[in-house]
Amino acid sequence: MKKTLLFLVAAMLTACASQPAKISQTASGWPEIEISTADKKSVKDYILLKNSESGWNLEQESDSMLSFSKLDSSGSFNAALTQAALGNAYSTPPKYEVKYFISQLPGRVKIVSNIAVSSQMPGGQVNRMFLNENNTVFNAYQEQLNRFKRGLEGN
Known part of the structure; x- marks a missing residue:
């Protein structure tokens, strides 16, 4: 048990130490982008389409927010490591969550992504870790938002 814990700590420290630099510094600290369009609905529809095509489930929708989730029940090493970090062997598999906050600005639409992973403990408590x-x-x-921008602006 001690060797396993030591290995997990070493793996996490190595992963943290070798992180790449952020490709963009944003005002919010989260991935964000501004798209040159006044049509907020087309932006929302595009996000819905692209996320549903890649297997994400729509959890919640409002005028200015879309929330998606994807359960990682693959049994992979990363899934097991994430489950162990958030809970224990009896917790649910990791659930990845992404929220898109969509704001209409003069002549453009701004999208900010909020990314997290969560796991539910046997007693119902949900442990969540934000991934910014x-x-x-x-x-x-950020690359996903850049692709959204290219797709919506026709570049």
């Missing part, structure tokens, strides 16, 4: 400090995850979602 993980530069690899930040960069992946």
Whole structure:
């Protein structure tokens, strides 16, 4: 047990030490982008389409927010490590969550992504970890927003 714990701590420290630099510094600290369009609905529809195509489930929708989730029941090493970090062997598999906050600005639409992973303990308590400090995850979602921008602006 001690060797396993030591290995997990070493793996996490190594992963933290070797993070890439963020590809973009944003005002919010989260991945964000501004799209040159006045049509907020087309932006929301595009996000819905792209996330549903990649297997994400719509959890909640409002005029200015879309919330998606994806359960990682793959049994992979990363899933097991995430489950162990958030809970214990009896917790649910990790549930990845992404929220898109969509704001209408003059002549443009701004999107901010909020990314987290959670796991539910046997008693019902939900443990959640926000992933904006993980530069690899930040960069992946910033790239996703960049692709959204290119797709919506036709570039």
